[in-house]
Amino acid sequence: MSLKIVVLAKQVPDTRNVGKDAMKEDGTINRAALPAIFNPEDLNALEQALKLKDAFPGSTVSLLTMGPGRAAEILREGLYRGVDQGFLLTDRAFAGADTLATSYALATAIRKIGDFDIIIGGRQAIDGDTAQVGPQVAEKLGLPQVTYAEEILNLDKKIRTITILRHIDGGVETVEAPLPLVVTVNGSAAPCRPRNAKLVMKYKRALGAQEKAALMQNGAELPYADLYETRPYLNLTEWSAADVDADLDQCGLNGSPTKVKTVMNISFQAKENKSLTGSDNDVEELVVELLSNHTIG
Amino acid sequence: MMNNIFVYLEIEGRTVADVSLELLTKGRKLATRQGCRLEAVAIGSQLDGIEAQVLPYGVDVLHVFDDPKLAPYTTQPHASVLIRLFKEEKPQICLMGATVIGRDLGPRVSSALKSGLTADCTSLEIGDHADGKTGKEYKDLLYQIRPAFGGNIIATIVNPEHRPQMATVREGVMKKEILDPKHPGTVVKHKVADYVPDTEYVIKVIDRHIQKAKHNLKGAPIVVAGGYGMGSREGFDLLFELAHELHAEVGASRAAVDAGFADHDRQVGQTGVTVRPKLYIACGISGQIQHLAGMQESKIIISINTDPDAPINAVADYVVVGKVEEVVPKMIKYYKAHSK
Numbered sequence A: 001m002s003l004k005i006v007v008l009a010k011q012v013p014d015t016r017n018v019g020k021d022a023m024k025e026d027g028t029i030n031r032a033a034l035p036a037i038f039n040p041e042d043l044n045a046l047e048q049a050l051k052l053k054d055a056f057p058g059s060t061v062s063l064l065t066m067g068p069g070r071a072a073e074i075l076r077e078g079l080y081r082g083v084d085q086g087f088l089l090t091d092r093a094f095a096g097a098d099t100l101a102t103s104y105a106l107a108t109a110i111r112k113i114g115d116f117d118i119i120i121g122g123r124q125a126i127d128g129d130t131a132q133v134g135p136q137v138a139e140k141l142g143l144p145q146v147t148y149a150e151e152i153l154n155l156d157k158k159i160r161t162i163t164i165l166r167h168i169d170g171g172v173e174t175v176e177a178p179l180p181l182v183v184t185v186n187g188s189a190a191p192c193r194p195r196n197a198k199l200v201m202k203y204k205r206a207l208g209a210q211e212k213a214a215l216m217q218n219g220a221e222l223p224y225a226d227l228y229e230t231r232p233y234l235n236l237t238e239w240s241a242a243d244v245d246a247d248l249d250q251c252g253l254n255g256s257p258t259k260v261k262t263v264m265n266i267s268f269q270a271k272e273n274k275s276l277t278g279s280d281n282d283v284e285e286l287v288v289e290l291l292s293n294h295t296i297g
Numbered sequence B: 001m002m003n004n005i006f007v008y009l010e011i012e013g014r015t016v017a018d019v020s021l022e023l024l025t026k027g028r029k030l031a032t033r034q035g036c037r038l039e040a041v042a043i044g045s046q047l048d049g050i051e052a053q054v055l056p057y058g059v060d061v062l063h064v065f066d067d068p069k070l071a072p073y074t075t076q077p078h079a080s081v082l083i084r085l086f087k088e089e090k091p092q093i094c095l096m097g098a099t100v101i102g103r104d105l106g107p108r109v110s111s112a113l114k115s116g117l118t119a120d121c122t123s124l125e126i127g128d129h130a131d132g133k134t135g136k137e138y139k140d141l142l143y144q145i146r147p148a149f150g151g152n153i154i155a156t157i158v159n160p161e162h163r164p165q166m167a168t169v170r171e172g173v174m175k176k177e178i179l180d181p182k183h184p185g186t187v188v189k190h191k192v193a194d195y196v197p198d199t200e201y202v203i204k205v206i207d208r209h210i211q212k213a214k215h216n217l218k219g220a221p222i223v224v225a226g227g228y229g230m231g232s233r234e235g236f237d238l239l240f241e242l243a244h245e246l247h248a249e250v251g252a253s254r255a256a257v258d259a260g261f262a263d264h265d266r267q268v269g270q271t272g273v274t275v276r277p278k279l280y281i282a283c284g285i286s287g288q289i290q291h292l293a294g295m296q297e298s299k300i301i302i303s304i305n306t307d308p309d310a311p312i313n314a315v316a317d318y319v320v321v322g323k324v325e326e327v328v329p330k331m332i333k334y335y336k337a338h339s340k
Ligand SMILES: Cc1cc2nc3c(=O)[nH]c(=O)nc-3n(C[C@H](O)[C@H](O)[C@H](O)COP(=O)(O)OP(=O)(O)OC[C@H]3O[C@@H](n4cnc5c(N)ncnc54)[C@H](O)[C@@H]3O)c2cc1C
Pocket: A015, A016, A126, A127, A128, A129, B149, B150, B226, B227, B228, B229, B230, B252, B253, B254, B255, B256, B267, B268, B269, B270, B271, B272, B273, B283, B284, B285, B286, B287, B288, B289, B290, B291, B294, B304, B305, B306, B307, B310, B322, B323, B324, B325
């Protein structure tokens, strides 16, 4: 038995480089204004999937992401590391989704992918830190979930169970769960392998439909146009809400029970403070003051 | 009476977690404001007498689900209890700790009930809301307040149409306060099999280790915290040295944790630990809102930063403009010299 694995990954704004105009009026993030990266814990998740593929030859790893056209970058990054096929779920109808609407959309796409034994994602995405999408996808698909996974210790194909080491508050536990299931992987798990040079050569021209359209703006010709006919794997699959039979009432802003009421820019009323330099004199004075008022010592 | 406020109790061994008691305290205030009851849900094994830990926080009804199979925690049985109970009771609000368990359970329950869930709230209030598009007015919603992404921004989230309004809160964010040691409350013991079909017990816990916490960051009277400006894990050694001298604990910003300078359990902030020490020394920390959320109630704050305009300086009592690698060794030196 080979395994069918689906990896969930998100393209996220790099929170280390947040500019001032990162928020739109409605309180959602203006992703276009930020550099985009592969969500770090999703890379840990991808590694767990690729390890299973190594251990069970003949297994396939499908990578599913949701986002704008440029999120096809996530699929290429996956393909460079050994993913077999990628799917970009992309539609204006998905915009403004909270975690519930996001998990609904992902669950419909996973159903469309169909046959799967394990769905693996990162524990959480750095732009929200909510850790909600994994469990919500599991619930929508009626599957068990194992969150905060550190390592997949064993997978017994015969009795279809998986053994996972996971984090709990103040410790770790080992659990045994039946397949199929949803696993979310912690950032402390094994880091993802680097890109494979051969696979980079193979897939570097892979493009999604929206990326192609962008290249062909104003009547420009698509570079290497014939390649996309002779090498069909260079055409990355994009799915719309209609392609996955999503109920529009459950997608995007419509399907999001949480609404951003207000977004407030807070500026702290600067406290009355004492400003010092790093000179010996100043630091000594500070230490003496803290000692004399019993803050330290 | 229906539409009450529910708190999920996290129970380790036979002890209710602090975060749950903090939420009961908050829940009590919200319930009084809303004129409704505060209810708590205890799910686990050997829960006899658990009410003694819970009712004093002002709990009116305690729902108990006691079965050996319900401990240690596994997702589906606990989710199944809450989903069925909430379908019957129709709570207006449900609060949970933003712990590993709360973050595993909350989304599963919210997905099944199609209700909204806001993670890591730093404040909860009650207020009205008018929908900008439909003009519809909503009275007395739960304002779920949390730092938002990008700059020093605080977002207020509401769930106008869906119930329960669900939120998670980290330990230490809310204060824990007994209302009345003799608060009268009802204990309702439920038949577990009515709420959890056997098919929900699918995950087996085969081994479990709880380590004693390596440090007591939460309760430390002095915290020496480092940020990305510490430059490296070795840079943090300097902070451990200072902390050792001051009998302090070491904290970190998320950027420092992400960069591998410090361990994750030392992260201070909205998605880390909340601290209220008498002294907080922020070394090479810029002071984004998510960080401030976890330390701004410190009594005295010292910021050591090369940037005189670092946002953290606005909440600081002392600002030392300088390089941490120079200032911290001087602090150690002069502390040693004068503390004798
Ligand atoms: C959903 C979400 C949740 C988050 N939760 C948290 C959280 O819980 N806790 C948290 O901390 N952050 C959190 N963050 C991240 C937060 O927004 C900031 O990115 C982070 O706090 C920045 O850390 P920092 O101040 O160490 O790094 P930076 O912002 O990079 O600041 C480094 C500082 O060091 C100073 N510096 C540089 N070199 C030196 C030197 N030699 N000497 C002295 N000073 C120097 C610089 O002037 C600068 O002020 C969260 C973000 C998101 C999106």
